[in-house]
Amino acid sequence: MSFLGGLFGSVCEIDVLLNDAETRKTAELKKEDGKVEKHYLFYDGESVSGKVNLNVKQGGKRLEHQGIRIEFVGQIELFSDKSNTHEFVDLVKELALPGELTQNRSYDFEFMQVEKPYETYTGVNVRLRYFLRVTIVRRLSDLVKEYELIVHQLATYPDVNNSIKMEVGIEDCLHIEFEYNKSKYHLKDVIVGKIYFLLVRIKIQHMELQLIKKEITGIGPSTTTETETVAKYEIMDGDDIQVPVTHLLLFFLYKSFCEYFVS
Structure with a gap:
């Protein structure tokens, strides 16, 4: 089973075969353009090993190079500035010294117990x-091919997970x-809560609860915040509802939101 492959015109075909490709799980990854792709799934601390297969396409001709290497990279990039990326993991294995390729070659690689700190x-x-x-390093232009991997973090339940209480209102009303x-939830948890009306001197027409996803990028003046309403739940509706001054207790449940990243 081949783990993707790339063609560089008629020069060289690069293919990567993982050692456990037949048994390793895959996961879906949503791309920048909205398309969904499947790639092999890894966890923190797992090794990544396999073969790099080079198929020289120019029959009888030499492919000169200044060295061949493979890297395992963890990278953060902003869509607005792709030239400014942050690589928090960059492991390199040299596969071949400078020389030439006249026939197909295979190179083994292994990145042992790779730390993958983020999902x-x-x-x-x-x-x-x-x-x-x-990367096949050449004098004029390198031949480079990238192969996506997906990393999931195995979450552990926190030692302390206290309840959250908040107060809102209008003075004397x-x-x-x-x-x-x-205070902390798994993506498949149900959120359970209570609402207490301690003082009501106005008429209430409508009440709803929203589950909001927030993404914050950048630092200082360049900070950008994007919000998205993941779900919306109506818990009260009517025409000028007058809630008694006595305590009113409402229970609400948020459905499972395992499809979303929530902060």
């Missing part, structure tokens, strides 16, 4: 990605308290 993510303005990059059963 793969594609957002509105930023992308965090992992990939293998094969409305006083409401919100309570959430805990």
